[in-house]
Amino acid sequence: MQYIFLVSLVLLTGCSDALVRVMPYEKEYFAQDKMSLSPLAERAEQESHIFLIREASAGGDSSFQGGCGCR
């Protein structure tokens, strides 16, 4: 029984991986500009500027800064 459970678990994990994971060579549509969260570089910069003013948290938009937990 345990054996069947283990094998089923491994096989099901494999199935879910195949369904969810997009392989690197299948990312043609993800690479398109329209798939970017901020397709326009100028606009993204402006939005970032407004966000920082609104949040009063300059430097907080990067994962390399902070650590204070103040956001």
Add this chain to the structure above:
Amino acid sequence: MKKIITMVLLTLSLSAEVTKGDNAVAFKLQTLDATTSYSMDDFKGEVVLVNLWASWCGGCKKEMPEFFTLQQEYKSGFKIVTVSIDKSSSSSQEFLESVEKELGYKRPFIALYDPSKSMPKAYGAKGMPSSYLIDKQGVVRDVIVGSLSHDDIAKLKIKIDKLK
């Protein structure tokens, strides 16, 4: 113990990828202009660099000029075979022509087209671009994931010279 072995074997079978020491994947593909077809057997006795790329992949486009100059340096014994997995071969052609225009000479390597993406699937490519250095016996000697810089090419040349 038997259970653990079974689990490991099953997991490995689900994530098959070509690594160093494996045999190169056999293929039969047409060139981008569909005039000639090549198979892996055509390169027996030569060191081959198989490069999987696409025109939508930024890293692939970045390293492509390096392949032009690399192939120019090796007149015999080493072949670069680029395999495009683009949706249409014309986008790959257009990009290669733009590089040709920029560098001022025709591409010196073989450019194949794989619309079914059979090559990256068979190689289990972990990223784009992916390159595979294959020796004269058809054994994969190096797997390079990601784009090659000018310095990487210099290191690659040392490996090619050793295999030649």
